Amino acid sequence: MELRAPIIYVVEPYGGSVRRHNPTLPLVYWDDAAVTRGDGIFETLLVRDGKVINLQRHLDRFRSSAHLLELPDPGNAQWAQATKEAVAEWSEHSESDATCVWTYTRGRESTGIPSAWLTLRGVNQKVLEQRRDGVKVMTAPRGYSITTTLPGVGKAEAKPAPWLTVGAKTLNYAANMAALRYARSKGLDDVIYLDPDSERILEGATSTVITVRKGKKLRTPYAAGDILPGTTQAAVFRYAETKGWRCKAKDMPVERLLDAESVWLVSSVRVATRVTAVDGVELPAPDNEDEIRKLINRALAAES
Amino acid sequence: MELRAPIIYVVEPYGGSVRRHNPTLPLVYWDDAAVTRGDGIFETLLVRDGKVINLQRHLDRFRSSAHLLELPDPGNAQWAQATKEAVAEWSEHSESDATCVWTYTRGRESTGIPSAWLTLRGVNQKVLEQRRDGVKVMTAPRGYSITTTLPGVGKAEAKPAPWLTVGAKTLNYAANMAALRYARSKGLDDVIYLDPDSERILEGATSTVITVRKGKKLRTPYAAGDILPGTTQAAVFRYAETKGWRCKAKDMPVERLLDAESVWLVSSVRVATRVTAVDGVELPAPDNEDEIRKLINRALAAES
Incomplete structure (x- = not known):
């Protein structure tokens, strides 16, 4: 410590x-x-x-x-x-x-x-533990949806209200902190937000979701304006592509958390944290857990 | 000053x-x-x-x-x-x-x-001026909607996600401040938020809306979980009722801003600020402007 x-x-x-x-x-x-x-x-x-x-x-x-x-x-x-x-x-x-x-x-x-x-x-000691042991998460609707239909704005140019500062990393993190407290009160470590309507995967409370799929594929939710673009995820995708991985951002329904080879929450300091359970369903360690962890750490080292 | x-x-x-x-x-x-x-x-x-x-x-x-x-x-x-x-x-x-x-x-x-x-x-000097001169406002969708359909929660018990801390007056005011900057960039003073779907009136960026209607009626938007309950509005309604006004919180479509005798933004320090224009449509001063202002100030004096 x-x-x-x-x-x-x-x-x-x-x-x-x-x-x-x-x-x-x-x-x-x-x-x-x-x-x-x-x-x-x-x-x-x-x-x-x-x-x-x-x-x-x-x-x-x-x-x-x-x-x-x-x-x-x-x-x-x-x-x-x-x-x-x-x-x-x-x-x-x-x-x-x-x-x-x-x-x-x-x-x-x-x-x-x-x-x-x-x-x-x-x-933080807790972060070091989570890097090593992974995190148990709950999925949850974010609790609100961004409205893109402003009056006088055609569907084609639909975009969030300018005052929402969507995509900015602001100090307004009280809701994220409250969601984490809620998860902890249930004995869990983290939250993965879902879109309330479609139940597609959005992001972690303070991290980006990456799923590993068979055939050397990495996936992350498509950032459609309601996800903060992840700096770690971007570095990982860039590096992994040079190592023969196929990387893509796309819409993913919540089921993709369960049928992936492994699911990771990535962020600058937690780096690579494997999701070990989603909503009470255990996600067993994949054979290539160490390989993935090394891949992510090397991707960051390549950006130093 | x-x-x-x-x-x-x-x-x-x-x-x-x-x-x-x-x-x-x-x-x-x-x-x-x-x-x-x-x-x-x-x-x-x-x-x-x-x-x-x-x-x-x-x-x-x-x-x-x-x-x-x-x-x-x-x-x-x-x-x-x-x-x-x-x-x-x-x-x-x-x-x-x-x-x-x-x-x-x-x-x-x-x-x-x-x-x-x-x-x-x-x-603040600006506040003193607004008390005297009123404010020109734009209506705007708040830009997001609170989702009340949490998984596993029946329609009857629908409520916002607990981590949104809806109804709490938190320090997360960056979006409200951005909405005010947006209004000011259009030469206006304030914003009245509308529900993005129904266009019903919600609240000001930092105030509660009260409309005055013919027949000594005061109205305020019904606080359905997406409006901060106003302390000033509560004091005004309580006092006004003792003076023969009929006061009610109810759902109000945006048109109620235009066909009211007068529209007011009330808050602790701005106290009573009359809305003099909505989205470019002027709201002329009512005959009883002074009476309303006195009513609101007396309501607060009664709470000291």
């Missing part, structure tokens, strides 16, 4: 300086939009072997989230640089995996200037 | 002490669930004439929100007491209306103890 204090860097917006923040002191002001409205975005990155993994995809999604929320462009260079410095500092004392979180908010009401910082710390 | 520094009191959970916080210093730690997940609740209260208005309804909703999010009960007495102290402090220097916000979060990941504080400050 990692008990070291986290490393915190405040990233001044608009290309300003990066400065260290003492983690034993409060960081965020009373009138910051992150605190008053959950109005901001974040990214979670894996730090491994002294390097940050999948940096470019996280940068891209971070900027895309900012754009969707109409926040000023958070920029590229200073985040890459601040992360590099924090990782170097971390690596002086630890060879363990670490979690780096970038946060970027609409800022203080009294200044109107976005707030930004990154934190870096050891990976 | 009120330029005085806000008053901030940190409210220690579990009946602990209340202490002053210097507003020029950061308040919230990097690992507080409010900052990382928007995982917390809030209430906004009006302070007028040295008193906090509608205290009991806010206490009730605050505790109900906490219950829906499975947060420990925030209690009653210490919030009432801390608010009273802050109001007394405010009133030493100002006779103007003030805004008091209570915030209660799941707390720091490293301690697991909820964080709680209140802030008190002068009412």
Whole structure:
């Protein structure tokens, strides 16, 4: 277990300086939009072997989230640089995996200037256990559906209301956290959301679903605007294709969880977590469990 | 305009002490669930004439929100007491209306103890203008619908997924803020949400809708689980009934905004804001505009 204090860097917006923040002191002001409205975005990155993994995809999604929320462009260079410095500092004392979180908010009401910082710390013990032991999940309707029929918008151009910021990784995660609490209250570890109407597979509460199918096939739910595009899944598909896997995003009914060779929840820090049971139905370990786990880890290493 | 520094009191959970916080210093730690997940609740209260208005309804909703999010009960007495102290402090220097916000979060990941504080400050200039001049609104589908058909739940017991925390006033307001930005980009002031399927009226982005109809009738949309119950609306209906108004919550199609004598957005601090235009259609001032405004203000005074 990692008990070291986290490393915190405040990233001044608009290309300003990066400065260290003492983690034993409060960081965020009373009138910051992150605190008053959950109005901001974040990214979670894996730090491994002294390097940050999948940096470019996280940068891209971070900027895309900012754009969707109409926040000023958070920029590229200073985040890459601040992360590099924090990782170097971390690596002086630890060879363990670490979690780096970038946060970027609409800022203080009294200044109107976005707030930004990154934190870096050891990976949570629970996550390490789930990597090793897998997770038992429940499927659940997400509980709401995104309406794409705005008035005056033809069917062909149907799209979600602009204020839903669909596809952005925002700080509004209370519902996801509540779904996880609900799962835990039933003795389970995680949730896979289903579309309430069609029961097609969407995503995990904080992860992307990948199924492994016979004949070296990887599948992930097609991101139709109601799924956050996964940076880990993208890295895995890209790498796996070079190794002879056929990878495809497609609509999948819930049954695909049961007839797959194996089902995985992938995310930056949990990396590869095998689903060992769905709604009480056990999913036995496949013969190639180690191979899949290696494939996913190598895909990430290729992005460092 | 009120330029005085806000008053901030940190409210220690579990009946602990209340202490002053210097507003020029950061308040919230990097690992507080409010900052990382928007995982917390809030209430906004009006302070007028040295008193906090509608205290009991806010206490009730605050505790109900906490219950829906499975947060420990925030209690009653210490919030009432801390608010009273802050109001007394405010009133030493100002006779103007003030805004008091209570915030209660799941707390720091490293301690697991909820964080709680209140802030008190002068009412925003924009709000004062809207009270006086009214607001131009656009109607808009909320952009999503709450699904009440959970698997294994019969139609009769249909209810939203428990993790949506429907009816709780949570910090997840990013979509509401985005809807307001969208309205402002069109030169408008506010949004009234409609149910995407039936086009019935739901609520404002941060307010409750009340329509005034001929024959001394007040109407508000029936809160069918997808509307936050309004504390101001409840106070207004209670008081108005004692003055001979007939008040009812009911389903209302969007047309009711156009054929009402007047339409109002009510909330704790904006109090009574008349809607002067809906989707570009002007709503002329009714003869009894002053009477309605007085009615609403008196209803709140009766709750102090």
